[in-house]
Each structure stands twice: as C-alpha cells, then as structure tokens.
Amino acid sequence: MDLSFNESVNKAVNESVNETFNESFNESFIELDGVEKVFDVRKRTGFMRSERREVRAVDSISFRVARGEMVGYIGPNGAGKSTTIKMLTGILTPSGGRLRVAGIDPSRERTRLARRIGVVFGQRTTLWWDLPLIDSYRLMHRMYRIPDARYRENLDRCVELLELADLLDVPVRQLSLGQRMRGDIAAALLHDPEVLYLDEPTIGLDVISKARVREFLRELNAERGTTVLLTTHDLQDIEQLCSRVMVIDHGRLMYDGPLTGLREVGESERTLVVDLERELPPIEVSSARVVRVEGPRQWLAFPATESAAPLVARIAAEYPLVDLSVREPDIEAVIAKMYAEQAGKPGRAVS
C-alpha cells in the first residue's frame, strides 16, 4: 500500500519534471536528440543472392535551432545532409533518437507539419510545368487553405521582392532556371511557413539570380523572422546569409557554430601579403612563415586565431614596408582540411 503510494508520488513528480523539461524544449524550434538513420543497403553479389550491409547515413546527431535563426548545413555529397532534411520534413522516419519541429514529431504527423513548413528542392520543381506560374500558386492557395487576404498579401510580397510580376502568366516550362527557382521559393512561402528548408537553392543559377535569391532570403529572415535551414555547396551562400553553420560528414556533426569559428576549428591560417621597397630575402619573423616570394612581394602565413597587428608592427620596424593586405582563409579549404583531419581520428569535434 505504502509502496504503491510512493510510486504514484514519484510518478507524478517525474511527470511534472518532464513537463517543465518539455516547455524549455519548446523555446527551440527544431530539436534533434541523438537522431539516427540507418539504411539497409542490399548489394547484389550473385544472381539471386545479395549481401546486406548497414549504412549509418545519420549517426546520432543532436542540435537545436531557435526561431528566426538562419543556419547553413554543409558537407560533402553523401554526408547525410539530405537525409537530415528528409527527416525534418517527415519524409523519412528516423531509426532512433528524438526529433521535434515546432513541437511536432514530423514522421508521425507529416501532413499536420506540412502546413507549417516550406520546402524548396533545388533540383526538383514543384511547379506545374505546362501551366502559367500563377496557376501553381492558386493550387497552393487552395491546398493549404490559405485565407484569401493572407494569400494575396504574401503573393504580392513575393511577386515584388522576387520580381515575378512579368512571369505570372508564363507557362513554367518557358522559365529560365533562375526564374523557376524564384518561382519555387515563392510557392513555398505563400502559406507563411515558420521554417523554410532549402536544398541547394542556388545550384545552377547565374550570379544575378543568386544575388537576388540571397537578398530575398535575408529579408525574409529579418522581417518575418522565418527560420531558414539551407544545404548548399556554394559557400558564398553561407558567408552571405548564415550566422551559424553546421558541418556534417559521415552522418556526424563535425562543427556547429559561427562561420568565423569554423576557421579556427579548421586550424587554418590567414595570409599577410606585404609589398617591400625592393627585392629582399624572405622575411624572418617568429610568428609567421613565408610561403611565397615574388619580386618585392612576399606572402606570410600566420595562425587565423592570432591578430595581424603585432606581426605587421614587427615587420614594419625591421623592413622597408610599402603596402600590405590580409587575406582570410578560404572556407572551402578549411572544410577540406577539417575532413582530412577528421578522417584520421574517429572522435567528434563538436564545439
């Protein structure tokens, strides 16, 4: 009797603890806790025989994204980016771990979540090929049951910012790739999604289209507070848009933090380019090393974490300095270096 009473009290306490736990969870919009996705890959080895092999496409990933954040999700092909996005949108069911978007379990309530998220697949249009662009939007209007006033307002906004006014009556098949991408982004936003997932939104676009798409996403995030998660191969997307970047490889999160920090984690170097008055032998300073000499111009590499000021002061004191410039490390090189290092050691380097 006493025992069962104690048990029920314990249970009640546990439940209330769980509730407060859940409430604090809800402040972050996207939550992943040890999310895994394991695929059974069958490889044919004979006429009827096949070999089964487990592939961990996503291997125990945990992160939180707060409302209004703009996050870049990068990694090489096959790293698990798309699999993560597919789990976040409810297309795929995770094999393990806990995943919530806006408090909803995507795999269990896919259609309910669908009203609250927008998805743009860079290489697959959701627009109706043979119909004028506006027809696709009208379908969205009805399928998502968007209130008329809200639909008109959102459409007008997208048309203005993405410069779609002249394209609305053009069949989608006649649009250029950049125009179609803009059209796709608008289609994903008409129902006011709280989060927008973009899978390679600038792939194959020309410079002007890229700039326009980026500018639009920046405004969307700033004005509407829409959470944006984008995967990309184009690091300029990340540099220009995202305050936070996540790097994934072999299904594991290797870095999660601001872009600037990525350079430090990658243990990369910045480059100081100095122009001297005349040709001189390589500069000798303790904190940097000369990597290249070309006439009076010399390139010095120094750790990205250190300030350039003391180095410049030292060189200016000892050498006839004419001009100088500091070059930031190339993000692509940083990530490549990180992958190379990670391949050597199996541990995780999540900051």
Place this chain on the structure above:
Amino acid sequence: MRVGVRGERWDGGEGWDDGPLSRWERVSDGVRAYRMIAAMWIRSTMAYRASFVMTTLGNFVATCLDFLAIVLMFSQIERLGGYSLPEVAFLYGLSAVAFGIADLVVGSMDRLGRRVRDGTLDTLLVRPAPVLAQVAADRFALRRLGRITQGLLVLTYALLSLDGVQWTTAKVLLMPVMVVSGGAIFCAVFVGGAAFQFVARDASEVQNAFTYGGTTLLQYPPGLFAQDLVRGVTFVLPLAFVNWLPALYVLGRPYPLDLPEWVAFLPPLVAAGCCALAGLAWRAGLRSYRSTGS
C-alpha cells in the same frame, strides 16, 4: 475565407494548426486534394488541345479495333467456348467499363516506381494532403473516357442483341452494382500494384500484367481457360467477381468450379475487401519507403 479543416484557427505569426486529423477528415482531405490535382492535370492537357483531341480519338479507335478482332473471329466461328457473340460482348463490355473506370480514377499509379526512382515522390510528401490521393490524381487524363465509352457501346450492343435472358429485378439491379464493384476491384489492383513498387521499383510491367492483362482475360468466357487460372482469379486475385460470376448469373450460364449461385451477389463485399487490403498494402509500402528512402 478558407481556413483550416476545423474552422478558423489561423493565429497570426504562429500559423495555424488543426491538430491531428481524424480518419474521415483525412478521407475528405484526400478527395479534395484529388479533385484539385485532377483539375490541374485537365488544364495542363488543355494546353495542348490538338494533342488531347488526337490521343482521345486514338484511344477510342484503338479500343474499338480491339473489339473488332473479336467480331472478326466470330465471322469464322459460331461460338467461342460455347458463347455467342452477344454473350462475349456482354462480358467484354462489363470488363471494359469496370476497367475503364479504374483506369480513369487511378490509372497513373503505375508511374509510382518512376517517382520513387527520380525522387519526385518527396515533393508530394511535404504537402498537407494524403500521398495516395496525390499519386492517384497524378497525370489524370480525360482521354481515358475513350475506353469507358467504347465499353459502354459494346455493352449496349450486347444488351440489345442478347436473346434468351430472363430479366428479373435482381439481374437488372446487379448491372450497376457489377460495374461499380468491378471498378473498385480494379482500383484495388492498381493501388496494390503501386504499393508493390515501393519495394520493387521497376515492377510497373508486373502491375500492367494484372491490370491490362486482367481486363483482357475477363473479356472471354471462363471456360476457355485452364481450371487453375480460373481458380487463381477467383480465390487469389478475385478478378472473377468483376464480371464473370455476376455476368454468368445474368446470362443463366453454369459457373466455373461448381460455385454456388449466390456468389454472383458477392462483388460489393469482395470489392470492399480488396480495397481494404490495398489500403493496408499502400500504408505498408509507404511506411517502408519512409524508413528506407531512395
């Protein structure tokens, strides 16, 4: 103003949320999505009006030639498996109309394997509508009315030229029941076949063997086929309930396999069973897709 399924729940920046949907809300959502997508496909085809007219006519003529082959056969023989031309036409018409209905409603489901392969199925999975409805409405084509029209013409000819049929109320009522149930059974075969394509991505030809092959089989009297085949389409894949068994009752012909007379009235039950099984298969298929991906 249109709002969520359960009325006005739109609350500014939070967006709206209807909560989990009940089974019937899902069904009505599915029908609604089907109608909208089918309408879009009709408008898409109308972008190429000439092509639409040509393919519709082509479809109609092709199916007519199909029946013409049977007519030509009868110019050489009196009876086929003991059946006269009007009797075969009766079987043919019923099978064609039932199949035509299914083909019109869910005929593009054999494209599912392709959608799985090229990844476009994912774009349907992120929409707030049941995937089955979206896939069923995919490439909805009014030209498929051609097959139904041809079937109806053949059936009309059969009914006008049949003699010796003792029409009773039960037989008259059985006619529309047969066509609707038959359509539902074929729909179930289409959906079941599509569900199989989640597992075997290039199985659309297997599916066609059962759908197109099935309707051709049903156009001839059961006596022409091996007992095992007849048994198979009665007890395993119950296509015999589309037209054979009820039609033989109407024609007053003996049943194959010594089946009792009342099986002629089973088609609605068989159709309901088939649809339930196809629904389960579809859910299992979709679940397997969502756990394995592409």
